[in-house]
Structure formats: structure tokens, C-alpha cells
Amino acid sequence: MTTRTTSLPDTAPSPAPMRHVRNVIDGEPVDGVRTFAKHSPIDGALLADVHEAGRHEVDRAVASARAALEGPWGRMPVGERATVLRRVADAIERRFDDLVAAEVADTGKPEALARDLDVARAAANFRSAADIISTAALDSYLTELPDGRRALNYAVRKPLGVVAVIVPWNLPLLLLTWKLAPALASGNTVVVKPSEETPSSATLLAEILLEAGVPAGVMNVVHGFGAGSAGEFLTTHPGVDGVTFTGESSTGSAIMRAVAPRVRPVSFELGGKNAAVVFADADLDAAIAGLARSTYLNTGQVCLCTERIYVERPVFDDVAAGLAEQAARLRLGRPENPATTTGPLISQQHRQKVLSYFDLARQEGANVLIGGGIPTMGDGLDGGSWIEPTLLTGLDNTHRTMREEIFGPVAALIAFDTEAEAIALANDTDYGLAAVTWTRDLSRGHRVAQRMRVGMSWVNTWYLRDLRSPFGGMGLSGIGREGGHHSLEFYSEPTNVCVAL
Ligand code: NAD
Ligand code: 6OD
Numbered sequence: 463m464t465t466r467t468t469s470l471p472d473t474a475p476s477p478a479p480m481r482h483v484r485n486v487i488d489g490e491p492v493d494g495v496r497t498f499a500k501h502s503p504i505d506g507a508l509l510a511d512v513h514e515a516g517r518h519e520v521d522r523a524v525a526s527a528r529a530a531l532e533g534p535w536g537r538m539p540v541g542e543r544a545t546v547l548r549r550v551a552d553a554i555e556r557r558f559d560d561l562v563a564a565e566v567a568d569t570g571k572p573e574a575l576a577r578d579l580d581v582a583r584a585a586a587n588f589r590s591a592a593d594i595i596s597t598a599a600l601d602s603y604l605t606e607l608p609d610g611r612r613a614l615n616y617a618v619r620k621p622l623g624v625v626a627v628i629v630p631w632n633l634p635l636l637l638l639t640w641k642l643a644p645a646l647a648s649g650n651t652v653v654v655k656p657s658e659e660t661p662s663s664a665t666l667l668a669e670i671l672l673e674a675g676v677p678a679g680v681m682n683v684v685h686g687f688g689a690g691s692a693g694e695f696l697t698t699h700p701g702v703d704g705v706t707f708t709g710e711s712s713t714g715s716a717i718m719r720a721v722a723p724r725v726r727p728v729s730f731e732l733g734g735k736n737a738a739v740v741f742a743d744a745d746l747d748a749a750i751a752g753l754a755r756s757t758y759l760n761t762g763q764v765c766l767c768t769e770r771i772y773v774e775r776p777v778f779d780d781v782a783a784g785l786a787e788q789a790a791r792l793r794l795g796r797p798e799n800p801a802t803t804t805g806p807l808i809s810q811q812h813r814q815k816v817l818s819y820f821d822l823a824r825q826e827g828a829n830v831l832i833g834g835g836i837p838t839m840g841d842g843l844d845g846g847s848w849i850e851p852t853l854l855t856g857l858d859n860t861h862r863t864m865r866e867e868i869f870g871p872v873a874a875l876i877a878f879d880t881e882a883e884a885i886a887l888a889n890d891t892d893y894g895l896a897a898v899t900w901t902r903d904l905s906r907g908h909r910v911a912q913r914m915r916v917g918m919s920w921v922n923t924w925y926l927r928d929l930r931s932p933f934g935g936m937g938l939s940g941i942g943r944e945g946g947h948h949s950l951e952f953y954s955e956p957t958n959v960c961v962a963l
Contacts, residue, residue, distance in 0.1 A: 481509065481510040481511075481662070482497075482510065482511055482513070483500070483510050483511070483512040483513065483661045483662060483665050483685065484513045484665070484685075485513055485515050485519055485523070485682075485683055485684050485685055486665060486668040486669070486681070486682055486683040487519065487522050487523045487526050487682050487683075487684075488522070488526035488529075488678050488679045488682070489668075489672055489677075489678025489679065490678075492513070492515075492519060492522070493513050494512075494513030494514040494515050494516065494519060494685065494686070495514060495515070495516035495518075495519070496513075496514050497511040497512060497513055497514065498511070498512050498514055498658065498686075498687075499511060499512075500512050500568065500658075500659070500661060501809070501810075502567065502570065502846065503569065503570035503805070503806040503807065503808055503809060503846055503847045504570040504796065504797070504805075504806060504843060504846045505842055505843050505844075505845045505846045506810070506845030506846055506847075507845070509567055509568070510661070510662070512658070512661045512685050513685055514685055514686040514687070514691060514692065515684035515685055515686050515691075515692040515695070516692075516695070517695050519684055519692075520653070520684050520692055520695040520696050520699060521699070521701075523653045523682035523683075523684050523696075524624055524653055524682075524696075524699050524701040524702060525701070526678070526679040526682050527624040527651040527652060527653050527679055527680070527682055527701075528624055528651070528701055529679055530651045530677055530678070530679030530680045531621065531623060531624060531649075531650070531651040533677065533679070534677060535649065535651060535676075535677050535679075535680050536621060536649055536651070538649070540595055540596065541596065543595065543646070543647060543649065544592040544593075544595055544596045544647065545592075546674065546675055546676055547588045547589075547591055547592040547595075547643060547646060547647055548588070548589060548592045549674040549675055550588045550643075550670065550671055550674040550676065551585040551586075551588035551589045551592075552585075552674070553670045553671075553673050553674040554581070554584050554585040554588065554667075554670060555585050557666070557670050557673075558577075558581055560666060561580075561581045561584065561635060561663055561666060561667070561670075562576045562577050562580075562581050564662035564663045564666050565580050565581065565634060565635055565660075565662070565663050566797045566798075567662060568631070568634065568659065568660040568661070568662050568663070569631065569632075569634070569659075569660060569805065569808060570797060570805040570806045570808075570846065570847075571760060571761075571797060571805040572797050572802045572803065572804070572805055573797045573798050574800065574802075575759075575760065575805075576797075579633070579636065579760075580633055580634070580635050580636045580663075581635060583633075583635075583636040583639070583640075584635045584636060584638075584639040584667070586929065587636070587639040587640050587642075587643040587929065588639060588643045590643070590929040590930070590946075591643035591644045591646070591647040591949070592643075592647060594644070594647065594930065594946055594947065594949075594950065595644075595647035595648065595950065598619070598947060598950055600616070600617040600618065600619055600956055601615070601616070601617045601956075601958075602614070602615065602616035602617070603615040603616075605960075611962065612962070612963040613960050613961060613962050613963055614960070614961045614963055615958055615959070615960045615961075616958070616959055617956040617957065617958045617959070618956065618957050618959060619648065619649075619950070619954045619955075619956055620649070620954065620955045620956070620957055621648050621649035621650040621651075621953070621954065621955070622645075622648070622650055622703050622704045622727065622952070622953050622954060622955055623650060623651075623703030623704065623955075624650070624651055624652070624653065624701055624702055624703050625645050625650045625651070625652045625653075625702070625703065625704050625705070625706060625953065626652070626653055626655065626696045626697060626699070626702045626704070626705045626706070627641050627642060627645065627652050627653070627654045627655070627706050628654075628655045628693060628696070628697070628705065628706070628707045628708070628709065628717070629641065629654070629655070629656055629657060629664075629707075629708050629709070630657050630708055630709045630710075631657035631659035631660040631808050632760060632763040632764060632765070632808070632869075633760070633764065634656060634657065634660035634663050634664065635663040635664070635667065637708050637731075638654060638656065638663070638664055638667065639667070640944065641706045641708070641729075641944070641949075642654065642667075642681065644944070644949035644950060644952075644953050645706070645953045646676070646680065646681070647950070647953075648950055648953035648954045650953055651679060651680045651681070651682075652680070652681055652682065653682045653683075653684060653696055653702070654668075654681065654682065654683045654684070655683075655684055655685070655686065655692050655693050655696055656683065656685065657709075658685070658686065658687050659808050659809055660808075661685050664683050665683055665685075667681075668681050668682070668683050684696065688713060688716070689716070694720065697717050697720040697721055698720045698721075700724065702721075702726065703726060703727075704726050704727045704728070704729075704952070704953075705717055705721055705726060705727075705728050705729075706728070706729040706952065706953075707728065707729070707730050707731070708730075708731040708732075708765075709732065710732065710733050710867075711732040711733045711867075711893075711938040711939070714728075714730040714732045714940070714941075717730075718730075727952065728941060728942075729941065729942040729944065729952045730940040730941040730942065731765065731933070731934060731935065731939075731940045731944065732765075732895075732935060732938060732939050732940040733765060733867040733869070733893060733895070733938060733939060734765050734766065734767075734769075734867060734893045734894075734895030734896060734935065734939050735769055735770060735864075735865065735866065735867050735891050735892075735893045736756075736766060736767060736768050736769060736770070736893075736895055736896045736897060736898075736916075737768070737770040737771070737772060737887070737888035737891070737897050737898075737914075738752075738753055738756060738768045738770070738771045738772070738873075738897070738898040738899075738900065738924075739772045739773075739878075739884045739885075739888055739897070739898070739899050739900065739910065740753070740771065740772070740773045740774065740777065740781055740900040741774050741881075741884075741899075741900060741901040741903070741906065742774040742775075742776045742777045743901055743902045743903055744777075744900035744901050744902060744922075745900075745902060745922075746777060746780060746781065746784065747784075748900070748922065749781065749900035749922075750781060750784035750785055750788060751788065752898065752900065752922070752923065752924055753768060753771060753781070753785050753788075753873070753900075754785060754788035754789065754792075755924060755925075756768040756898060756924040756925070757769075757771075757785070757789075757851075757853075757871065757872070757873040758788075758789065758792060758803075758804060758851050758871045759925070760805075761804055761805055761806065761807055761849070761870065761871050762851075762868075762869065762870045762871035762872060763807065763808065763869055763870070764925070765895060765896075766895065766896040766918065766924070766925055767869075768873050768898060768924070769867070769868060769872065769873050769874070770864055770873065770874060770876070770887075770888070770891075771785075771873050771874065771875045771876070772875075772876050772877075772878050772884050772887050772888060773875055773876070773877055773878070774877070774878060774879070774884070775877045775878065775879055778875065778877045781875065782831060782853070782855060782875050785853055785873075785875070786831045786832045786853050789832045789833065789851040789852070789853055789871075790832060791803075792804045792851050794806075794837060794839065794848055795839075795843075796841075796843070804851065804871070806846045806847045806848045806849070807847045807848075807849050807870060808847065809847055810847050812847065812869070812870075813836075813847040813848075813849055815868075815869075815870075816849055816868055816869070816870035816872070817835075817836070817849070819863060819866070819868045819870070819872070820834050820835070820852060820872070822862060822863055823854050823857065823861075823863040823874070826857060826861040826862065826863055827856055827857065827861075828854040828855065828856045828857050828861075828863065828874065829854065829855045829856040830852065830853075830854060831853040831854065831855060832850075832851065832852065832853050833849075833850035833851050833852030833853065833871070833872070834850060834852050835849075835850055836848065836849060836850070837849070837850050849870060849871065850871075851871040851872075852870075852871060852872040853872070853873060853874075853875070854872065854873070854874040854875070855874065855875050855876075857874045857876065858876060859876070859887060859890050864876075865891065865892070867893070881906065881909075881910065884910070885910060885913050885914070888914055889913075889914065889915045891937075892937055892938045893935065893937055893938045893939045894915050894916045894917065894935050894936030894937040894938070894939045895916055895917060895918065895935035895936075895939035895940070896916055896917070896918040896919070896920070896935075897911070897914040897916045897918075897919050897920070898919075898920045898921070898923075898924050899911050899914075899919070899920070899921045899922070900921075900922060901921070901922070904921075907921035907922065908921070915936055915937070916935065916936060916939075917932070917933065917934045917935040917936055917939065917940070917943065918933060918934075918935075929945060929946065930945060930946035930947075931945055931946065932944075932945050932946070932948045933945040933948075934948075
């Protein structure tokens with residue numbers, strides 16, 4: 463065990479008052495059938511009691527969404543809807559600090575990260591969806607048949623209907639708004655089921671939407687768990703027209719089974735076991751800094767994070783040493799301390815899972831270059847779910863550590879000798895979400911990036927986003943793409959109209 467506290471003195475804030483997080487149905491706070499406790503990942507303190515929705519509350523939420531769909535929202539002209547979405551973005555910016563506080567309390571992530579990534583993206587997601595729906599085109603054809611008949615074919619976009627939006631805990635507001643904004647832009651109404659670990663920002667967002675003039679019932683929020691709880695009640699509900707889900711691949715599989723009897727569309731953003739490939743000609747300083755970011759951002763709890771690093775043999779030792787040095791520089795600590803780079807894992811349960819992979823890696827023969835355990839934090843933080851940023855070598859693709867998603871601050875380095883071998887190693891996975899290639903040879907960068915069997919392939923950068931570009935995964939990493947017109951395709955039902963001329 464090592465000690466990893468921030469070098470600056472931390473300021474322990476006075477304990478926040480206990481919060482009560484309720485469901486939001488038809489614009490009103492609604493009690494659940496029982497409550498469950500939400501603990502702080504920072505120090506383990508009890509943060510809130512959360513009202514768990516039962517079948518009855520889920521029924522009410524779906525009925526409220528249906529009524530709103532059939533009301534003015536479902537019939538609102540696109541331009542007007544886009545204006546409302548822009549007002550939501552403005553309202554998010556007005557309530558920026560409240561959203562940051564909610565996100566930081568639930569996740570323990572550094573405040574700067576919540577500001578720069580999570581909450582900033584929430585506003586951007588709404589503006590982007592407003593722009594995209596305002597300029598979205600659909601097919602139209604002038605049809606001329608050999609027998610002389612002529613017709614005008616054109617498609618009109620209708621909402622999918624009442625959409626279940628089920629999201630995880632790692633980037634709660636970013637991932638919720640990434641789905642919610644295009645769903646609303648397309649005229650749908652929604653029932654959101656946030657993660658049981660992060661109930662706060664979704665609840666606050668529902669309030670913000672009402673403030674911005676979105677009618678009650680357009681966004682409902684139900685809290686709870688998956689099987690036997692709100693998640694299952696929602697995905698099996700006959701009034702739900704489609705499910706958009708981000709989370710673990712095994713949960714995606716359970717949701718697919720839940721909707722199968724009613725043949726409803728699903729959009730899945732699932733797990734990953736993402737590879738980075740570093741060629742010997744890469745700008746090594748940039749590559750090492752990029753790898754540190756792609757491995758450790760958000761304590762490794764981003765679906766796009768790198769867990770497998772393939773390095774061309776001549777630079778293997780330099781990359782391993784450089785990345786271990788970067789990991790050693792990370793500062794674990796309180797979110798409000800500007801020196802903090804790295805927060806805790808989301809929960810004790812998730813830490814147990816990540817630690818079990820550290821044990822497995824050792825059993826499989828890994829060398830632990832840095833980390834591999836629980837840090838001693840002091841300052842009242844040892845009840846939190848802190849973990850050491852970790853780097854491994856000595857494994858190969860046959861080991862479970864290299865095949866299963868860990869979702870923590872850990873990656874393993876493996877050497878390769880040829881470009882073909884690097885591509886084969888990177889593609890040797892059941893997942894297919896994201897990859898990164900580091901090289902100064904841009905021809906090779908394009909060539910390798912295109913051969914990666916993933917939905918997102920970066921070259922000399924990572925997690926640089928254009929919100930219009932397609933986002934999603936192959937294999938165990940998901941079904942469908944989100945972003946720009948790709949999102950609109952999931953959230954809309956086009957109807958073709960054919961008029962004889
Ligand atoms: P999870 O699958 O455990 O939970 C996600 C959500 O699904 C939660 O709201 C949960 O309550 C709900 N849920 C769980 N079981 C359910 C069921 N049977 N029916 C309905 N709902 C159910 O995932 P998590 O642990 O919250 O998040 C981490 C996972 O999410 C990782 O695997 C990560 O890779 C993945 N993820 C993927 C992306 C992406 O874009 N591909 C983005 C973020 C996270
Ligand atoms: O940036 C995004 O739009 C996005 N969907 C990120 C997903 C990150 C996964 O944890």
C-alpha cells in the first residue's frame with residue numbers, strides 16, 4: 463500500500479445536508495415504493511436517500527410521457543422545438559454550478575473535470591441536437607415509370623414515440639443528454655432511468671427542462687436498479703416504443719431479451735476493451751501524454767479508455783517507463799482541490815471488481831509497474847473507493863485480464879514487431895468500440911485506423927469529439943450509431959408519402 467494524497471492541503475467541506483432524491487413524473491416529484499441509500503465515493507458518507515420507483519410509478523411515468531407525446535410537444539413544428547432545446551442549453555448554463563455540484567457529489571470526480579467535460583457537454587448536446595434537427599433532410603424522389611405514370615415520393619419524420627432512456631454512472635449527465643437531446647429534437651417523450659449510483663443530475667435536469675419551458679411529461683425520471691426494479695419494469699413496459707441504453711454489454715443483452723417479445727427497436731452503447739497502438743516513429747512525448755489521458759481520465763471509467771497498449775518493440779521500454787512516470791504524477795484527492803487530477807472509483811462494489819482483476823493479473827503472471835492496490839489517503843478519505851492508477855506488463859492476449867473490460871485506471875503493455883501484427887492484436891477482441899494509433903507516418907495512420915474493427919478510430923489523439931460524427935461500437939460494444947443524423951435515424955419513424963402526378 464502506498465500513500466497518494468494531493469500535495470496541496472485539502473479543504474474538508476462541512477457535511478452537506480442529507481438529500482432526498484425523488485422520481486419526476488409529469489413534472490412533479492413522486493415518492494417511490496421504498497428508498498435506497500446513495501453513499502459518497504469520496505469518503506463513504508451517506509449522501510442521499512433515493513426513492514425507488516415500483517411498477518406503479520413506472521406505469522405513471524410511461525402514461526405521462528404518452529400524454530405529452532399526444533399533446534402539444536408531439537405536434538410542435540421543428541423550428542419551435544429547436545428553439546426550446548436552445549433554451550434548455552441556456553438554462554443548463556444558468557444552473558451550471560448546481561449541476562457540477564450534483565455530478566461531483568455522486569461520482570467524486572474532480573470538479574474541473576465535471577465542469578470541462580460533463581456539464582459543458584450537456585449544454586453542447588442540446589445545441590447540437592437543435593442544429594441537426596433544424597437542417598435534417600429526408601428523401602424525396604420524382605418517380606417516372608416506363609408506362610408513363612409519374613409520382614412524387616417524399617418522406618416525413620415522425621417521432622419513435624415514448625422512449626426509455628437507460629444510462630450508466632460514469633458520465634451521467636453527458637451520456638443522458640447525448641440521448642435525451644436528439645430524442646426530444648425528434649419529437650419523442652422519454653422516461654429516463656439513471657444509474658442507481660448517480661441519481662442527482664438527471665433529477666435536477668428534469669427541473670431545468672421545466673424551467674426552460676419543456677412541457678411536463680416530456681421528460682420523466684424513475685429511479686432504481688435493473689432486474690426486478692425500475693429498469694426491468696421500464697424495458698418490459700408495453701407502452702414503451704423503443705429503448706436507448708448505455709452500459710455493460712451483459713445488461714444490453716438482458717434488455718434485448720426484455721424487448722424481444724414486443725419487437726421494439728434498441729440502440730446500445732456498450733462496453734469496450736480498447737486498444738492503443740504505438741509505432742516507433744510516433745512523437746513519443748505526445749503518445750505517452752495521450753496514453754496517460756486515455757488510460758486514466760475519469761479514473762479509467764470512460765467506455766473509450768485504453769486498457770490494451772501495443773508498443774513497437776524498439777520503444778517499448780521508453781513508453782512503459784514514460785507512462786509509469788505519468789501515472790505516478792496523478793494526484794488523488796478531494797474534487798474541489800484544483801491540484802486533484804483523479805477521483806475515486808464510483809463505489810466499493812466497483813472497486814472490488816477492479817481489485818479482483820489486479821489479483822487475476824498477478825495470477826496470470828503480470829508485472830505490476832506501478833499501482834495495483836488501494837492507496838492510503840488520510841484526511842478522512844479512507845472510507846472512499848480510492849484505487850491506485852496501475853500499469854501492467856508481462857501478459858498476452860490469451861489472458862483474461864487482456865480480454866475482459868475492467869473499467870478502472872489500468873492498462874497492460876504488450877510489444878509487437880510488425881504493423882500487421884499490431885492490427886491483428888488490436889482486433890483480437892470480442893468488443894469493438896474505440897482504438898488509437900500513434901505514428902508520425904500519416905499514411906500508416908490512415909491505413910491502420912481504417913483496419914481497426916471498431917466504431918471510433920483515433921490517430922494521434924483520443925476522445926476529440928465532433929458531435930455530428932457517428933459514435934458507437936461493433937461486436938459486444940453495441941448496436942447502432944449515435945451523433946448527428948445517426949441519432950435522428952434511431953429516434954424517428956419516417957413515413958414515405960407517394961402522390962400520383
Ligand atoms: P450497467 O449496465 O450496470 O448499468 C447501466 C444502467 O442500466 C443503469 O441505469 C442500471 O440500473 C441499468 N440496468 C442494469 N440492469 C438492467 C436491466 N436488467 N434492465 C434494465 N436496466 C438495467 O452499467 P454501469 O456499470 O452503470 O456502467 C458501466 C458500463 O457502461 C461499462 O461496461 C462501460 O463500458 C459502459 N459504457 C459504455 C458507453 C458507450 O458509449 N459505449 C458509455 C459509457 C459506459
Ligand atoms: O462523448 C460522447 O458523446 C460519448 N457518448 C461518450 C461516451 C463515453 C463513454 O463512457
